[in-house]
Structures are given as C-alpha cells and as structure tokens.
Amino acid sequence: MSNLYGELARVYEIMYPSFINYQEELEIYGGYFKKYGKRKILELGCEANE
Secondary structure, three states: OHHHHHHHHHHHHHHHHHHOOHHHHHHHHHHHHHHHOOOOOOOOOOOOOO
16 A cells, blocks of 8 residues: 555645645644644654655
8 A cells, every 4th residue: 555655646746736725834834833832743644754
C-alpha cells in the first residue's frame, strides 16, 4: 500500500493546488501557531518520512 502512495505522490502534488489555496492554508496554520504558542503542527492523515 505504501508503494501506491509513493507512486501517486507526484500526481497529488500536481492536483493539490487546484483545490487548495496555499496562502489561505498558511494563514490558517499560522493562526494556530500564534493562538497556541506552538511551532509544529501534526496534519492527521499524513505519513511522516523522517
């Protein structure tokens, strides 16, 4: 299954900007950082590859 996501990552990166406004998303996350005094945020549903 992880192989499927790896192969589709390129397609996702192309499609994502068509339905998500990056600037608006950045402002939303920035608001959370300020409101809660945090520097990191966990976006549920994402796979961390560290």
